[in-house]
Amino acid sequence: MKVSLDDLPDIATGATFLGTGGGGDPYIGRLLAMNAIKEFGAPELIEPDDLDDDALVFTIAMLGAPTVLGEKAACGDDIDLAVEKLAQRLGRQPDALVGIEIGGINSLLPVMAAARLGLPLVNADGMGRAFPEIQMVTFNVYGISCTPLSVTDDHLTSLVVDTKDAKSAEDLVRVAAMQLGLSVILSSYPMSGADLKRTAVKGTLTMALEIGRAITQGRNDGRPVEALIDYLRTTTYYNECKQLFDGKVTDIKRETTQGFNVGACQLVSLSDPCDVMEISFQNEHLVARLNGKTKCIVPDLICLVDRETAEPVPVDGLKYGQRLKVIATSAAPIMRTPESLAVFGPHAFGLDEAFVPLEQIE
């Protein structure tokens, strides 16, 4: 299967949903991927099982603050350079690329990269959603080294980095990214086909596409939010799915600090003004609390959508007075294991409560 121009709007919509508030603006990713497909042709989308066990796969992503990514996007040469530098370091060209996250701009940046470089793109990622830090991916949880990795910027600055663990890489790349303007290209987690099959969250690019299609089709039928939830319930990962809230944005606190967008959004119920939902975020939504009681917590997904059109609204798009529905879904099972929760469960974000699966919360 090829990723076609016609697919890009739906992938972008689905990726905004799976971005759970973060991951950068997929509209930018859509423009970047569109231009790349027009110039270089549509890239081949392959399944993890199509990879030889000894194939070499690189992740490719943008890293930075979503607010900045929208203003300072990839130029293309920076993507080529990131892959070239990592290949040079390893003495071997990659056989395929894969996304590090499916949420947000990093769903479509790999489409752009695969198109430019004429490489197949693997229908998978390392999160099944978006997360703010490099170590918060299944590849790391299940033993694949984050480094060597390469970082490039639009001035064609490059860094090739080796560290002892993924968190050290995150800390180092983050300060470098801040110095370089908080929008860089990152190629990391070079891995074999066998390792990818063992550790990836599979099928997520087509799932993003199908989420977008469900919303589009639902709009034609006058029931977009319902169509979205109906589709999610048919998926293997996002099948536990609830509408948590239907309300109006009454307060937003947002700041760009330490290289992240952090803050919280408050909504008041449309039916009962005493019901208040607060959603905290670090780039992505972390926890949704109804009148102080946790209703969904990371790594399960918390997504805000327009109550009329089901258009997913990222943190950057939140505005006072918006009427939104809060949708929560389960994360992929591989993301809910004790090993995974140690890396991107609530404690990893400084939250002082244990993970409880969405379906077990009243």
Place this chain on the structure above:
Amino acid sequence: MKVSLDDLPDIATGATFLGTGGGGDPYIGRLLAMNAIKEFGAPELIEPDDLDDDALVFTIAMLGAPTVLGEKAACGDDIDLAVEKLAQRLGRQPDALVGIEIGGINSLLPVMAAARLGLPLVNADGMGRAFPEIQMVTFNVYGISCTPLSVTDDHLTSLVVDTKDAKSAEDLVRVAAMQLGLSVILSSYPMSGADLKRTAVKGTLTMALEIGRAITQGRNDGRPVEALIDYLRTTTYYNECKQLFDGKVTDIKRETTQGFNVGACQLVSLSDPCDVMEISFQNEHLVARLNGKTKCIVPDLICLVDRETAEPVPVDGLKYGQRLKVIATSAAPIMRTPESLAVFGPHAFGLDEAFVPLEQIE
């Protein structure tokens, strides 16, 4: 000529003098070099003219805040790794090493590196003194690219960096060094023998040695400060030489900020308590003012020495009540050209006055 164990104390003393207050504690460098020479043998010291024009030379240095370098010194493997990573990036092993600065710990760190790696060390550097930033070297002034460069730490973290100019490299390496604990190994400015001959400040390692010897001999003769000044007047670079002040430390302001030690030291004259000298520093001394009037300014050298023993006192060693003499000397002619002053003259340090050569100041 070999750099012998017996030379190390005098080189350390001379390098502290040429460090003009900064450059890190050469006592640490002396211990590091001593251990390396004991384990690997004494390195060969060669003159720039001994290099083939197409030889490949790397600089090797520690980078960070002097206060931290003393607590977190090079482990050795980090030095080997820095050279290995840069050689790997270039696809070629270096034929020799050279210091980036002769002041402070970076006079002796290259001795350690050359001993460990069995490479000759070039009797030269890129400053003839010490400076706080990577771009502040003659190699950069006269057109040699700072990158590719490598940075390593004691956890064997490594970065290989390419940037468009030396200031961008400085900015990026500085934040990386801060993240890595403000004490890293840097191998940079890979250059040909021909380029080194064209751009280096030559003969500075043996000059540091001779400065140390002059002080030692002067102590035996009961006139160390005079012996120091007598020797400096015979050199090709430091021949303009004045004792600016003889006084007592009455105030020190010092902070570690943005990866540097910045502040100022105030001395009151021993003969006339109305005469006050203030010396500002950013790692190294920048300007010495007597009752507000500039007496010596960067890149000329301002050095504080104990008034009885002529022991050079770096910024980290300044204490209230110390009795010190302030010695100023000319910088090497290659450091006083308009091109050089644009990179490390007063304006480069935020000082709002032009460079005036020491010998032209009343």
